[in-house]
Amino acid sequence: MLKISDLKVSYGGIEAVKGVSLEVPKNHIVTLIGANGAGKSTILRSIMGLVKADSGDILLDGQSIMGVSTNQIVSSGISLVPEGRRIFPNLTVLENIKIGAYLRKDDLASDIEWVYNLFPILKSRHWQMAGTLSGGEQQMLAVARALMSKPKVLMMDEPSLGLAPLVIRDIFEIIKTIHQEGMTILLIEQNANLALKCADYGYVLETGNIILEGTGIGLLHNEKIQEAYLGKKK
Structure with missing residues (x-):
């Protein structure tokens, strides 16, 4: 591949x-x-x-x-989860997730639900500013964001x-x-x-x-x- x-x-x-x-x-x-x-x-x-x-x-x-x-x-x-996570701290969890799909023109709802199923903690904190998450939660967010491009x-x-x-x-x-x-x-x-x-x-x-x-x-x-x-x- x-x-x-x-x-x-x-x-x-x-x-x-x-x-x-x-x-x-x-x-x-x-x-x-x-x-x-x-x-x-x-x-x-x-x-x-x-x-x-x-x-x-x-x-x-x-x-x-x-x-x-x-x-x-x-x-x-191809999608990259960068070293150091590099999430957007002043945006919400959901906004960060959507950024991963910035090139897509289709409906995101099913894929957002998919990453929420992978990372339930992100669903419960979708409204929270990403910079207030723990290190582990930020890493989960970085992975979820990368997956939204459907790599x-x-x-x-x-x-x-x-x-x-x-x-x-x-x-x-x-x-x-x-x-x-x-x-x-x-x-x-x-x-x-x-x-x-x-x-x-x-x-x-x-x-x-x-x-x-x-x-x-x-x-x-x-x-x-x-x-x-x-x-x-x-």
Whole structure:
């Protein structure tokens, strides 16, 4: 469904992504793990057209989306839940949700009800200013907003960042639920243990290069991954 081929991205002459290739098959969860500064967020921003790539290609359903506008990319079926949530604090929960459908011209009622069923707390607080929600509730709102564009591929950038352990567990349960409903997901997550447990396939990024790939379970039991990302010693 989503395929990246030999993607290279530079910032100020410094190569941040060095020829990365990866695939996100339909109805799969694929995770990209790695340390801070490895280039993970840059890859997602490149897919969304927010960062211009130096070379390579990005294909959705076999069609290149390189060089097209972010609005066109959203319309083609890709949505991003950004790092840090980036909700609109001075708008209500419902207004934030509707912003996710800013390119749509059809009726939103059934999809609003769908995200309310996924996140009942948002329905009960639809009138509330988004900035007054807890961190976990804001993350739920960011996911709900992204889903309102009716994406084929949902990309999530560090959804557990800054959240309490119990809230993180809830967020990953939501990820699994969305996936079970047929959503294809590309997940960036520093909690490698949780990411690999829920992912069908994973890639390990180090200083702009893919150094390892395999099934989520396979990487979870890889000694190098356990030592580098899961805090386990030989």
